[in-house]
Amino acid sequence: MTHYHPSIETLTDYAAGSLPLAHSLCISTHLELCSECQQQVRKLEMLGSEFFEDTKSEDRQLNSLKDSFFAHLETESHSATLAEQAKEEKRQMLDQTNESKALDWDAYKVPKSLRQFIPKGYDDLKWSRISPSFKMATLCNEEGGAQIALTRIKAGSHMPTHTHTGDELTLVLEGAFSDESGVYRQGDFISRDSSHKHQPIVTKDAECICLTVLDAPVEFTGWFTRLLNPILRRHHPHSGL
Structure with a gap:
């Protein structure tokens, strides 16, 4: 539910x-x-x-x-x-x-509203590997505005701790993850702003695929993961890069 x-x-x-x-x-x-x-x-x-x-x-x-x-x-x-x-x-x-x-992860059902961007399935998208467990696929960039993307994180893994430089909408499409505020499953809608800092952790039973809308790039805060911030900015239209 x-x-x-x-x-x-x-x-x-x-x-x-x-x-x-x-x-x-x-x-x-x-x-x-x-x-x-x-x-x-x-x-x-x-x-x-x-x-x-x-x-x-x-x-x-x-x-x-x-x-x-x-x-x-x-x-x-x-x-x-x-x-x-x-x-x-x-x-x-x-x-x-x-x-x-059986678990057939190649048979995910893509929501109708996303099929204009994902005509064949999630596996056929052009995924950019941000870390060993975290991939991202950009669906659409509004010039100088928001980015619509998918994130895909392996089961039991986590996304690096990060803050938001703008508003972020997240919708769980497959799997589940948790952070300091709760556990989010398929269909759950989460809104974050620049006041939030969190580390999403995926449940161990399945990978997690989320739809995200970012008004501005996220910022990783760890000593090592900060090196990935230029990559995220490069993918986001708000940065102007």
């Missing part, structure tokens, strides 16, 4: 079409993996439709409608979560049965 989601403010901006394209792609991919946020966005879109149908409504009426809507979301979220938990438990039982038979 997905435990980490975009904020309601981010989903509202997505439904309104006001997010940057790179961020919208990350949200779209999360929605494919999270039925709870799908429901939230549908309700937000309905709210937007009601607003545009009544162009003469006052700002105070809109604020009242939003307050009422968000209060309604909170009352529904518990029952929706329970239903989703039941579905997820059943799916996990099936997954565990399949995994006990």
Whole structure:
């Protein structure tokens, strides 16, 4: 079950079409993996439709409608979560049965929203090896802006400790990892900014593939891994290199 989601403010901006394209792609991919946020966005879109149908409504009426809507979301979220938990438990039982038979890591299912960048599968991408256990594949660079990339880390390994020089969105596509704040599994959405410093560690049962959107390059902080920072900057459009 997905435990980490975009904020309601981010989903509202997505439904309104006001997010940057790179961020919208990350949200779209999360929605494919999270039925709870799908429901939230549908309700937000309905709210937007009601607003545009009544162009003469006052700002105070809109604020009242939003307050009422968000209060309604909170009352529904518990029952929706329970239903989703039941579905997820059943799916996990099936997954565990399949995994006990065989693990075919070449058969990952690429989300529909990413297939324009990954038409054949993850293995056919051009991966750059950053360290013995950590690879990265750039999907798209916005000129002077955000980078959309995949990271791929071996089972039981970790990404070097790093900070963020800008905002970072991470979506777990396959596998799982943990850091000082929690454990993140398929579908989980994590937002980081320059105040965060962490060291993601992949679980031992499988490699981890994540979609990342970086407004600026990360900075490794270790004595040795700092030598890799120029490589990361070279891959990022924000650096201008």
